[in-house]
Amino acid sequence: ENDPSPSTSIGNVELLDGLLASTFDKGSCLSRYQSYLYRKPSPYKPSPYLKSKLRHYEHLHRNCGPHTKSYHRTMGTGNRSSKKNVASKCKYLVWIASNGLGNRMLTLSSAFLYAMLTDRILLVRFGTDMVGLFCEPFPDSSWLLPKNFPYWKNWKNVETYENFRKNDINTYKGFLPSFLLVNLQHSHDGHENFFQCDNSQDLLQKVAVLILTSDQYFAPSLFMIPSLKQELSKMFPEKDTIFHHLGRYLFHPSNDAWGLISRYYEAHLAKVNQKIGLQIRVYNTHRTPHQTVLGEILACTHKHKLLPELDMQKSVISPLKNQTLKAVLVASLFSEYGEGLRTLYMKKHTVTGEIIKVYQPSHEERQRSNDNMHNIKALTEIYLLSLCDALITSQKSTFGYVAQSLGGLKPWILQKAYGETIPDPPCQRLMSMEPCFHYPPKHDCMGNGIVNITLLFPHIRNCEDVNSGFKLV
Ligand code: GDP
Numbered sequence: 026e027n028d029p030s031p032s033t034s035i036g037n038v039e040l041l042d043g044l045l046a047s048t049f050d051k052g053s054c055l056s057r058y059q060s061y062l063y064r065k066p067s068p069y070k071p072s073p074y075l076k077s078k079l080r081h082y083e084h085l086h087r088n089c090g091p092h093t094k095s096y097h098r099t100m101g102t103g104n105r106s107s108k109k110n111v112a113s114k115c116k117y118l119v120w121i122a123s124n125g126l127g128n129r130m131l132t133l134s135s136a137f138l139y140a141m142l143t144d145r146i147l148l149v150r151f152g153t154d155m156v157g158l159f160c161e162p163f164p165d166s167s168w169l170l171p172k173n174f175p176y177w178k179n180w181k182n183v184e185t186y187e188n189f190r191k192n193d194i195n196t197y198k199g200f201l202p203s204f205l206l207v208n209l210q211h212s213h214d215g216h217e218n219f220f221q222c223d224n225s226q227d228l229l230q231k232v233a234v235l236i237l238t239s240d241q242y243f244a245p246s247l248f249m250i251p252s253l254k255q256e257l258s259k260m261f262p263e264k265d266t267i268f269h270h271l272g273r274y275l276f277h278p279s280n281d282a283w284g285l286i287s288r289y290y291e292a293h294l295a296k297v298n299q300k301i302g303l304q305i306r307v308y309n310t311h312r313t314p315h316q317t318v319l320g321e322i323l324a325c326t327h328k329h330k331l332l333p334e335l336d337m338q339k340s341v342i343s344p345l346k347n348q349t350l351k352a353v354l355v356a357s358l359f360s361e362y363g364e365g366l367r368t369l370y371m372k373k374h375t376v377t378g379e380i381i382k383v384y385q386p387s388h389e390e391r392q393r394s395n396d397n398m399h400n401i402k403a404l405t406e407i408y409l410l411s412l413c414d415a416l417i418t419s420q421k422s423t424f425g426y427v428a429q430s431l432g433g434l435k436p437w438i439l440q441k442a443y444g445e446t447i448p449d450p451p452c453q454r455l456m457s458m459e460p461c462f463h464y465p466p467k468h469d470c471m472g473n474g475i476v477n478i479t480l481l482f483p484h485i486r487n488c489e490d491v492n493s494g495f496k497l498v
Contacts, residue, residue, distance in 0.1 A: 044071045044274050046083055046164045054160035056283040063290055063412055067433050071270050075260045079274065082141050083163050089115030089146045090166035099203070099233050102173050117234045118145040119170055121180060122155060123210065124240040125392060126403045127423030129155075131242035131460050132209075134271040138244055141260075142253050143230065150177065154397045158404055160277040180206060180236050189228060190219070205232045209239035211464035221249040222470035242423070242460040244268070245485055245495045249466070264484045264497045265457035268430035276431070278404055285405045290412060293384045297352040301331055302413030302432075303366075305357040305439075306422040315361040317442045322362070322417065323369075325437055325452035331415055333375035349379040354413060356406040356424075360388035407431070417452060420490035426460035434458055438490050453489055457498040461488035465495040 035047050039061050051058050089095045095115040097103025118140045122129050133149065140147040148170040149155075161167055176183055183206040207229070209220060219225050220243070229235060244267050247253055261267055278286055294300050303322060307313050326332035332353065355363040363385025370381040386406055393399045407424060410416060411432035418425030418436040429436045435455045440448035469475055478485050478495055488494035 038066060041067070041273055042070050043076045044079070044270060046080065048164045053280075054277050055280050056286070057160060057277045059283070059287065060277070063287070064432075067269070067273075069263060069266045069269055069433060072260060072262050075270065078141055078260055085115075085144065086146050086163045086168075087166050089113075089117075090163070091148070091169065091171045100175060102171070102175070113233070116143070116145045116232075118143075118147050119174070119180075119234060119236045120147060120149045121236060121238045122150065122152065123238055125424065126400050127407070127425070127427050128240045130272065130276060130407075130427045131268070131423050132237075132239045134268055134275060135239070135242055135244040135247070136237055137271060137275060138267065139247060142247065142256060143226075145235070148174075150174070150180075152395065154395045154400050157279050157281060157397065158400055159275075159282075160279055162275045162277065176204060176236065183236055186225075186229070186235075187218070189232075190225060194228070201231050203232065204234045204236065205229070206236045206238070209237065209241060209243055211241055215467060217466055217468050219466070219468075219470060221246040221466055223251050224470070226250055226252060241464060242268070242426070242462050243465075245459075245462045245497050246465060248482060248485065248497065265459045267497060268427075268460055269433055269458060272427065272431045278408060282401050282404050282408075285401065286408050289386055289405065289409060293382070294352050294354065294409070294412065297350045297382070299349075299351045299415075300413040301326070301351060301353045302410040302416040302418075302428065303353055303355045303357075303362065304410055304416065304418040304422065304425040304428060305355065305359070305362050306419035306424060307357075307359065310359070312444070313442050314445065315359065315365070317445055317447060318439075319362065319365045320447045321439055321442050321451045322366070324447055324449075325417060325439060328451065329437055329454075331417065331437070332381060333377040333379050335369065335373040336376045337373070349377070351379055351381050353381060353383045354409055355383060355385040356410055356428075357385065358389050358391060360385065363388070421461075421463070423460065429455070430458050430460060432458075455489055456486070457496060459497045461491050461494040461496045463488075463491050463494045465493075467493075 035058065037043060039058050040047055045057065049057060095113040098113040099115055099117065118136055120133055120136045137147050147168060149168050150170045183204045184202045186205055186207040189205060209218060248257055305318060307318060327334050353366060363383055367383040370383060375381060387402045389399060389402065407428045410428035413432065416429055416434050416436035418429060418438050420438050420441055425436065435458050437452040437454050439452045442448050467475060475481065478487060484497055485495050486498050488496045
């Protein structure tokens with residue numbers, strides 16, 4: 026059973042129904058082959074077409090990836106003789122990190138999807154805070170951008186897509202830039218990037234290396250690109266499974282992170298009857314006091330029978346008769362939630378006689394950047410949440426989105442609370458597990474305002490938690 030040899034044949038279940046390639050060395054990435062022991066098999070199966078696209082992509086990545094001739098030729102990093110004017114057939118998409126880990130995982134998966142659709146190789150510029158977080162996702166190659174990439178440090182100096190779009194293509198007189206910075210970061214000024222329009226895509230296609238910065242889950246906008254729509258539908262006949270599949274394909278916790286995840290799971294979650302994940306993201310603890318949120322959590326979990334109420338009358342039920350054990354896994358920057366719930370359930374029996382155990386792996390108090398251990402903790406918790414049977418999450422949080430989609434779960438999402446008022450209803454079940462694209466285009470390609478997105482794209486809806494956002498259903 027615990028055969029350490031890498032050559033043992035690997036079953037379809039382990040490979041997530043053929044989503045993963047079978048050619049990896051097991052020891053280099055334990056999570057890739059062990060995760061199936063921790064999760065129930067997904068009811069969502071990757072389509073044969075998606076699998077063939079992934080295998081095709083892997084092949085391309087192997088041929089064009091870092092340290093290949095084609096790579097050096099395009100990036101101008103090889104020795105002079107290989108720099109001849111022979112155009113390389115390989116095109117690249119370089120991903121640059123911004124914002125928290127949830128945002129990063131969402132943009133990375135969107136970038137990967139875009140790369141697959143446009144025959145580009147995805148390379149990631151990981152700073153020290155991302156190194157050692159994930160395993161390599163592509164066999165016999167690397168997705169890490171080599172440090173001698175010509176714009177490793179000064180990528181902001183590269184010609185921008187925005188300018189490129191504005192200029193008449195003739196001004197380039199055949200000398201199109203080889204590197205282009207595509208900024209898809211959200212902006213509050215209503216600025217449109219028209220990335221979802223075919224004429225933009227025609228331009229971008231001509232550029233060998235795109236450098237992408239974004240903090241958005243822009244995958245839904247790819248469905249709005251006429252030339253890509255059909256291909257996407259073939260890859261994802263179930264449109265609400267994009268992150269579910271791509272996330273499971275791309276994000277395998279490194280052995281260090283997996284050690285933390287698997288040990289925590291075995292110690293606290295493996296033997297319980299039901300696991301409830303609670304992800305509590307509070308941005309302003311003055312406007313939203315902990316006590317209000319705690320009340321809201323109880324209102325939600327009681328209403329939807331996710332957690333039992335406390336027995337105020339004094340136990341009529343003998344707790345020994347019903348030994349159902351439920352674990353609540355709390356992920357939050359603040360310790361008050363785990364502690365508050367633990368204290369409550371320690372004081373009294375529950376009306377159902379169920380035993381409730383509350384666990385909170387960390388409480389970092391504040392969001393930090395450029396901190397590798399902070400990201401490892403975040404990944405550990407996102408992953409543990411994704412192993413739960415049911416989830417309650419906070420609105421507008423990409424941290425929660427990643428957990429829900431990886432887990433294949435439709436969470437109950439808590440309403441935003443202000444002051445001491447507990448919102449009624451306290452929470453709402455999401456219609457799909459797909460993440461929300463918070464700042465989608467507001468105009469179509471003709472510049473007309475988008476009034477009703479569903480009329481234009483039946484698989485895109487406004488998000489429950491962010492009304493102006495788009496999500497796939
Ligand atoms: P979002 O801001 O909720 O959309 O999620 P992000 O993941 O993009 O950014 C929040 C960052 O704050 C995370 O990446 C973590 O670094 C940190 N953080 C927020 N909530 C938690 C939590 O529950 N646990 C841990 N360990 N870190 C958290």
